[in-house]
Amino acid sequence: MISIDLRSDTVTRPTQGMLDAMFSAQVGDDVFGDDPTVQALEAKTAALFGMEAALFCTSGTMTNQIAIKVHTQPGDEVICDKLSHIYLYEGGGTMANSQVSVKLLDGDRGRISAAQVAASFNNAEDIHQPLSRLVSLENTMNKGGGCYYQLSEIQAIREVCNDKGLQLHLDGARIFNALVETKEKPAQYGVLFDSISVCLSKGLGCPVGSLLIGSQAFIKQARRVRKRLGGGWRQAGYLAAAGIYALDHHVERLSEDHQRARAIGGMLSDRPEISEIFPIDTNIVIVRLANLSAVAYVQQLAEVGIRAVTFGPDLVRFVTHLDFTDAHLEQFGAQIKQMK
Numbered sequence: 001m002i003s004i005d006l007r008s009d010t011v012t013r014p015t016q017g018m019l020d021a022m023f024s025a026q027v028g029d030d031v032f033g034d035d036p037t038v039q040a041l042e043a044k045t046a047a048l049f050g051m052e053a054a055l056f057c058t059s060g061t062m063t064n065q066i067a068i069k070v071h072t073q074p075g076d077e078v079i080c081d082k083l084s085h086i087y088l089y090e091g092g093g094t095m096a097n098s099q100v101s102v103k104l105l106d107g108d109r110g111r112i113s114a115a116q117v118a119a120s121f122n123n124a125e126d127i128h129q130p131l132s133r134l135v136s137l138e139n140t141m142n143k144g145g146g147c148y149y150q151l152s153e154i155q156a157i158r159e160v161c162n163d164k165g166l167q168l169h170l171d172g173a174r175i176f177n178a179l180v181e182t183k184e185k186p187a188q189y190g191v192l193f194d195s196i197s198v199c200l201s202k203g204l205g206c207p208v209g210s211l212l213i214g215s216q217a218f219i220k221q222a223r224r225v226r227k228r229l230g231g232g233w234r235q236a237g238y239l240a241a242a243g244i245y246a247l248d249h250h251v252e253r254l255s256e257d258h259q260r261a262r263a264i265g266g267m268l269s270d271r272p273e274i275s276e277i278f279p280i281d282t283n284i285v286i287v288r289l290a291n292l293s294a295v296a297y298v299q300q301l302a303e304v305g306i307r308a309v310t311f312g313p314d315l316v317r318f319v320t321h322l323d324f325t326d327a328h329l330e331q332f333g334a335q336i337k338q339m340k
């Protein structure tokens with residue numbers, strides 16, 4: 001049975017080139033601060049975004065959670081969209097780890113506007129209300145189908161944050177997918193945010209790893225929080241080597257994933273069981289089902305060797321990635337045609 005795995009862009013295996021880089025990595029003990037490959041990855045990523053420092057962590061959940069912890073005090077409030085990963089998919093960590101409340105905005109497919117942020121800010125002089133402290137954006141927006149922000153809107157949000165004394169965090173798990181579409185540079189994001197989280201284990205094809213990027217002072221605090229969470233790691237250079245390789249070799253190719261996602265959209269466009277396909281902006285395809293449940297549809301797909309995930313009672317998500325080639329795309333089309 002063929003298997004076409006479109007559950008997430010996390011399912012990739014390291015390429016031979018990546019494995020070679022990992023096997024030949026120079027390593028040390030990162031908790032003692034002397035793993036040269038971890039240091040090289042952190043320096044490379046910080047420089048790419050034009051920021052001072054970076055911290056290599058196990059996951060995007062960890063980088064987001066550390067950022068929220070460093071930016072806030074218990075009782076503060078984080079402003080984000082209601083579809084945000086930090087709210088929906090981090091095990092309640094935002095609330096549990098930092099003891100903050102979230103103000104959930106209703107954005108456009110998960111993208112909030114400067115006007116919404118300005119309107120939701122609590123007056124800091126009013127002791128009744130939680131102190132608004134942090135705004136968190138997600139780009140690309142997973143639950144919104146991989147859509148991305150206009151840079152001008154982020155600039156406007158930055159101005160509101162400056163006005164109101166709010167910090168601005170970016171959950172950029174898939175920021176490179178946005179950047180290859182817009183042709184913007186990472187440094188254009190670095191100047192706008194107080195902290196940025198990027199994932200290496202999604203479209204970039206690493207087995208594990210995320211980076212948190214910010215100022216020297218911010219990363220110093222973040223390093224302590226990472227340790228407290230049990231995230232200090234030792235010869236992490238083997239994994240950092242994969243990250244360096246991915247930044248050098250796997251960024252530009254993301255546009256191929258986007259083309260294949262659009263091709264999937266085309267192949268699904270005349271299927272009777274599908275009532276709606278969300279706009280396909282990057283590597284995520286979300287479909288709404290006409291008169292069958294997402295669970296049933298995922299099961300039917302599995303029977304023809306295609307793996308996808310439910311994304312709501314009547315929504316199913318497909319994500320393209322490094323290990324989904326043109327040959328897989330062709331097979332996908334053929335298998336879909338076989339479905340009753």
Ligand SMILES: *Cc1c(COP(=O)(O)O)cnc(C)c1O
Nearest residue numbers: 059060061062085138142171173
């Ligand atoms: C995947 C993802 C993360 C981090 O997930 P981990 O599995 O913890 O690495 C964070 N934000 C978004 C939007 C994601 O898609």
